Amino acid sequence: MKQLVRGFNLLKRTVGMGGGVIALLWAVGCAQPKPETSTAQAVVTPTAQVALVKAEFVGSAACAGCHPAESDLYKTSNHAATLHDFTKSDLKKAVPPEGKIPRTQMLLKSHGDAFQLARIGHEEKTLPIQLAMGSGKTGVTYVSVLEDQSLIEMRESWFPKTKSWYRTPDMRPLKPTEPGILLQGKTARLCLSCHAVTLPDNALIPEKKFYGVGCESCHGAGSTHVTAMQASSRTSIYMDRLKTWGGEKSVQLCGKCHRSVAPVTGIGAGFTNLFQAPGLMKSKCFSQSKDTLSCITCHNPHTNTEKNESVYVKACLQCHSTPTGTPTVLKPFRIVVCPVNAKEKCIGCHMPTVPVRPNTGLTTKMADHFIRKPERSLAEK
Numbered sequence: 001m002k003q004l005v006r007g008f009n010l011l012k013r014t015v016g017m018g019g020g021v022i023a024l025l026w027a028v029g030c031a032q033p034k035p036e037t038s039t040a041q042a043v044v045t046p047t048a049q050v051a052l053v054k055a056e057f058v059g060s061a062a063c064a065g066c067h068p069a070e071s072d073l074y075k076t077s078n079h080a081a082t083l084h085d086f087t088k089s090d091l092k093k094a095v096p097p098e099g100k101i102p103r104t105q106m107l108l109k110s111h112g113d114a115f116q117l118a119r120i121g122h123e124e125k126t127l128p129i130q131l132a133m134g135s136g137k138t139g140v141t142y143v144s145v146l147e148d149q150s151l152i153e154m155r156e157s158w159f160p161k162t163k164s165w166y167r168t169p170d171m172r173p174l175k176p177t178e179p180g181i182l183l184q185g186k187t188a189r190l191c192l193s194c195h196a197v198t199l200p201d202n203a204l205i206p207e208k209k210f211y212g213v214g215c216e217s218c219h220g221a222g223s224t225h226v227t228a229m230q231a232s233s234r235t236s237i238y239m240d241r242l243k244t245w246g247g248e249k250s251v252q253l254c255g256k257c258h259r260s261v262a263p264v265t266g267i268g269a270g271f272t273n274l275f276q277a278p279g280l281m282k283s284k285c286f287s288q289s290k291d292t293l294s295c296i297t298c299h300n301p302h303t304n305t306e307k308n309e310s311v312y313v314k315a316c317l318q319c320h321s322t323p324t325g326t327p328t329v330l331k332p333f334r335i336v337v338c339p340v341n342a343k344e345k346c347i348g349c350h351m352p353t354v355p356v357r358p359n360t361g362l363t364t365k366m367a368d369h370f371i372r373k374p375e376r377s378l379a380e381k
């Protein structure tokens, strides 16, 4: 394997563990935070009570029998689909075309069900590409896992919807002969950690049942819960009831992957559309609402975003309409009403969908989660 890799020019980019160097290892629409401030493993929610045995991860399929409602919604979510094997059978229609990859001296070739990369003129040297990251909603970035547990993040990403290759955003300095960037050690593990439930201790490729963001990425390892629920009597359900969490704690849970305030420094800091948690936390809606606003005020965590704007408007109006009812049901904060439009169309003005990488030509757009008065947002740009 080492020898094969040597056939390719690789730009090494490791991250200073002392915290000095900030990795700029951006996949499509996806920036890497510093490894030391992020989870290198899946997000583990502490269980409500101390379990007798340490809970282990069991995989989302183990929850389906007892929680059909959440499981049915979840099955078709982009969370579930964010990691695939790079094979024809797993990717189906989302497979990229074989042949020369634009802007490179690379050929993508199928090898049975799987794919390999070869360098034009050196076709005997091939590099296996095992994983496809991203659900295909926008870009899919391919990753080659090497024997020494480092990985190569491919320089070109495939956009199945527009059927085009696109430069993965951190890749501009590469020569046409370089397949991508080499990520080693902690940095390589970090790359996969937000796209899988858990990684094995001594390998980078997760067990198949842990591909994607699973039930346990948010609810924590489930083995003790499953055992307790199967038992005839129990003293605890060994599972937190996330609905009861306050806004800050709840946002931090999603922020493990959607970034919380701390890890976002450097270039990505201003992207309050790409980094929803820090964006939302900058808003007065969050800071002034006494721990009552979180991601789940507007999103069902078990499924994709709602396309019907009225759902979000309803969420805004919970806090931004003239109070009715008795004082006991009033909100614990000051209620302000929009002087421009108090009833509808809030999102286009206060959470506009804007490019994630302005001036790079990348067409991906996302909703700005820093909710604010619109003219201020223009002044800040």
Ligand code: HEC
Pocket: 058, 059, 060, 062, 063, 064, 065, 066, 067, 215, 216, 219, 221, 222, 223, 225, 226, 229, 230, 237, 239, 240, 241, 242, 243
């Ligand atoms: C054998 C059936 C069974 C299995 C398997 C099971 N659960 Fe549960 N789960 C239950 C029952 C019953 C409750 C309700 C317990 C209660 O409210 O006292 C529950 C409660 C929960 C809750 C708390 C709901 C709340 O009130 O907020 C969560 C979260 C949860 N389960 C997640 C999971 C996850 C994740 C898995 C898979 C790792 C899983 N469950 C597997 C039976 C099961």
Ligand code: HEC
Pocket: 043, 078, 079, 081, 082, 133, 134, 135, 136, 137, 138, 193, 194, 195, 196, 213, 217, 218, 253, 254, 255, 256, 257, 258, 295, 296, 299, 300, 301, 303, 304, 305
């Ligand atoms: C373990 C990491 C992780 C955690 C924890 C996590 N997410 Fe995500 N989330 C992702 C990834 C990765 C994607 C991108 C999926 C894709 O490839 O399209 C995503 C996508 C989404 C989307 C877009 C879905 C769509 O319509 O395309 C929403 C909304 C979302 N997450 C909300 C949440 C909320 C709310 C929470 C907390 C309750 C949360 N996420 C927790 C990793 C995570």
Ligand code: HEC
Pocket: 025, 026, 027, 028, 029, 030, 031, 032, 033, 038, 133, 134, 135, 137, 138, 139, 140, 141, 143, 153, 190, 191, 192, 193, 194, 195, 256, 257, 258, 259, 274, 275, 276, 364
């Ligand atoms: C800290 C958690 C985290 C890490 C580490 C991470 N990602 Fe992501 N990734 C996300 C989240 C969250 C999203 C969803 C972005 C969104 O829709 O807001 C995402 C989305 C993506 C997407 C879909 C792109 C898109 O435009 O929706 C790709 C591809 C991707 N990541 C690849 C990677 C690669 C390759 C690495 C490693 C070099 C990586 N990610 C590391 C959290 C992470």
Ligand code: HEC
Pocket: 060, 063, 064, 067, 070, 071, 072, 074, 079, 213, 214, 215, 216, 217, 218, 219, 241, 242, 243, 296, 300, 301, 302
């Ligand atoms: C992205 C994070 C995330 C993922 C993935 C996720 N959940 Fe949840 N789940 C939550 C949050 C947050 C809540 C509390 C808010 C709510 O009820 O909507 C919740 C609530 C629940 C509840 C309680 C529902 C109720 O009405 O009280 C159950 C049961 C549950 N989840 C099971 C699952 C199962 C099973 C899966 C996998 C198929 C799963 N969850 C995947 C974040 C997640």
Ligand code: HEC
Pocket: 284, 285, 286, 288, 289, 292, 293, 297, 312, 313, 315, 316, 317, 318, 319, 320, 333, 334, 335, 336, 346, 347, 350, 351, 371, 372, 373
């Ligand atoms: C959980 C309650 C809550 C929700 C939901 C909520 N907000 Fe707010 N919002 C607040 C509070 C509290 C303030 C601060 C009011 C004050 O100035 O005292 C605020 C302030 C604002 C401001 C003024 C910001 C500034 O910087 O002056 C705007 C604009 C706004 N919200 C729009 C929205 C929109 C649009 C939505 C829906 C997408 C929304 N809010 C959802 C509670 C909320």
Ligand code: HEC
Pocket: 313, 316, 317, 320, 336, 337, 338, 339, 340, 341, 342, 343, 344, 345, 346, 347, 349, 350, 373, 374, 375
């Ligand atoms: C056409 C664009 C537009 C729409 C639609 C719109 N707003 Fe506004 N909103 C504004 C502007 C502009 C301001 C700033 C006005 C000012 O400072 O005089 C504002 C101000 C606000 C404020 C701050 C008020 C204050 O006194 O500080 C809140 C809260 C708010 N909007 C919420 C909403 C909600 C909720 C909706 C949907 C029901 C909504 N807006 C719809 C443009 C809009």
Ligand code: HEC
Pocket: 251, 254, 255, 258, 276, 277, 278, 280, 293, 294, 295, 296, 297, 298, 299, 305, 306, 307, 312, 315, 316, 347, 351, 365, 366, 367, 368, 369
């Ligand atoms: C006040 C409402 C509101 C809150 C709170 C909120 N979102 Fe969103 N979110 C939206 C809207 C509106 C969209 C755009 C939906 C669309 O058009 O598909 C969106 C879209 C997204 C997307 C898809 C990317 C995009 O913009 O298309 C992700 C991922 C996401 N939100 C994650 C989060 C996370 C994580 C949190 C908590 C930190 C959060 N959201 C809190 C309203 C909200």
